[in-house]
Amino acid sequence: MKKIIISLLLLLAPTLVRADELSGLLKSVDERNLELTGEREQMKAAGYELKEQNTLDNTSVEYSPFFRKGAAGVASSELIVSQELDFPTLFAARGKAGKKQMEALEQKYRLDCRDILIQATESYIELVRLTRVKKALEGQLADAEKLDELFTKKYNAGDATSIELNRIKIQIMDLKRELLANESEIVGVRTTINNLNGYEDYPCGATEYPQWTFSDADLMPLDNDAEVKAAASEVESLRGEENVAKQSWVPKLTLGYRRNTELDEASNGFVVGASFPLFSTSSKVKAAKARKAAAEVEMENTRLKVASEIAATRNDLAIISKSLGLYDVKLIDETERLLNKSVELGNLTITDYYVELATLNERRMTYIELEYEYYRGLCVLYKNTLIQN
Numbered sequence: 001m002k003k004i005i006i007s008l009l010l011l012l013a014p015t016l017v018r019a020d021e022l023s024g025l026l027k028s029v030d031e032r033n034l035e036l037t038g039e040r041e042q043m044k045a046a047g048y049e050l051k052e053q054n055t056l057d058n059t060s061v062e063y064s065p066f067f068r069k070g071a072a073g074v075a076s077s078e079l080i081v082s083q084e085l086d087f088p089t090l091f092a093a094r095g096k097a098g099k100k101q102m103e104a105l106e107q108k109y110r111l112d113c114r115d116i117l118i119q120a121t122e123s124y125i126e127l128v129r130l131t132r133v134k135k136a137l138e139g140q141l142a143d144a145e146k147l148d149e150l151f152t153k154k155y156n157a158g159d160a161t162s163i164e165l166n167r168i169k170i171q172i173m174d175l176k177r178e179l180l181a182n183e184s185e186i187v188g189v190r191t192t193i194n195n196l197n198g199y200e201d202y203p204c205g206a207t208e209y210p211q212w213t214f215s216d217a218d219l220m221p222l223d224n225d226a227e228v229k230a231a232a233s234e235v236e237s238l239r240g241e242e243n244v245a246k247q248s249w250v251p252k253l254t255l256g257y258r259r260n261t262e263l264d265e266a267s268n269g270f271v272v273g274a275s276f277p278l279f280s281t282s283s284k285v286k287a288a289k290a291r292k293a294a295a296e297v298e299m300e301n302t303r304l305k306v307a308s309e310i311a312a313t314r315n316d317l318a319i320i321s322k323s324l325g326l327y328d329v330k331l332i333d334e335t336e337r338l339l340n341k342s343v344e345l346g347n348l349t350i351t352d353y354y355v356e357l358a359t360l361n362e363r364r365m366t367y368i369e370l371e372y373e374y375y376r377g378l379c380v381l382y383k384n385t386l387i388q389n
Contacts, residue, residue, distance in 0.1 A: 021124075022124055025193070028197055033116055036116060043106070046105055050102060054094040060083070062078075065077045078261075079259040083254070083255055083256060101240065103236065106233075107232075108234075110230070114384065117383075117387065119192075119196060121210075123193050125209065128209050130186045131186070131207055133368055136361075140175055141172065141175040143336075144171050145172060148165075151164055151350075152165065210375065214317055214378065220381055220385075222306060222307055228299075231298055242288040245288040248284050251275060251276045253272075253273070254271060255272060258270065310380070310381065316373075320377065321374065324374060339357060
């Protein structure tokens with residue numbers, strides 16, 4: 001029984017690695033990306049500022065000594081300790097508005113986080129493409145070097161021409177040049193990944209694409225889009241500001257303690273006052289309503305834009321999916337094997353061999369590019385699942 005379990009784990013190991021590699025990269029970027037780290041700290045600061053804005057105003061202390069001719073020292077004095085405070089309903093409205101503003105900031109952070117994780121995912125997908133191109137080029141180079149070894153022997157035996165041998169060597173030279181260019185691209189993509197990872201190296205094999213399917217992508221609801229959520233949260237935040245503006249007509253209260261002294265006598269009393277914003281309330285409410293209306297228009301624009309992007313991506317993916325279905329990679333590999341066998345046996349000239357091989361390699365590279373574009377499209381549909389919980 002233990003042997004069966006071990007065998008199953010060995011069979012599943014490549015799949016598990018493929019599933020965890022991208023999620024591991026995204027988790028690392030989420031934790032280490034310096035832009036996101038700075039934004040998290042800014043969000044904390046904004047939270048403290050919102051709390052500070054909804055607290056009591058400064059306590060005022062006033063002391064006035066009075067002097068009189070003929071009297072030694074202070075003849076009389078006045079001490080006033082007062083505290084201004086907003087009406088309780090305004091405190092409540094500002095508290096609710098503050099929570100909505102924090103929710104808007106959190107949604108904005110999630111949107112920024114998603115966009116950075118999309119960059120990491122696109123880099124990962126590109127790295128998979130480059131790895132597959134490298135594997136294909138290395139396979140072609142191995143065949144060319146094997147052919148070079150065979151035709152060198154034939155040339156030495158007088159059974160091959162220098163033109164045939166040179167044609168093979170030129171092919172080897174071209175393949176090595178393409179491999180160097182491919183390696184340069186891989187280094188560039190890995191550098192991008194490391195930069196997103198807080199400029200720390202991240203080992204990434206990137207041999208397989210994510211386990212995404214077109215059918216599952218169709219189930220992604222529009223309301224789960226981070227950009228739509230951020231726009232909707234901004235509307236709610238401005239709705240809270242509008243409620244605060246509507247409460248701004250209420251008076252600001254002043255409560256305090258007052259003490260007056262006259263020589264040896266002292267009088268104690270209270271300070272009670274109120275100030276009324278008679279002239280600014282209307283403008284505040286109109287401004288808040290205008291900002292909310294603008295945010296509602298922006299939210300609707302965002303919904304339509306995201307919906308259009310998703311629809312266009314799905315149409316493109318449907319076409320790419322059909323194109324991929326036209327390619328038989330196993331047939332291409334088998335045909336290449338037969339070509340190699342034919343040229344080795346002398347049943348095919350080098351010229352004809354490279355004409356046929358060029359067609360096969362072009363189809364293989366086209367398939368690799370189509371597959372890459374397919375997963376780039378899926379990245380658009382799966383982008384909201386990239387955000388770490």
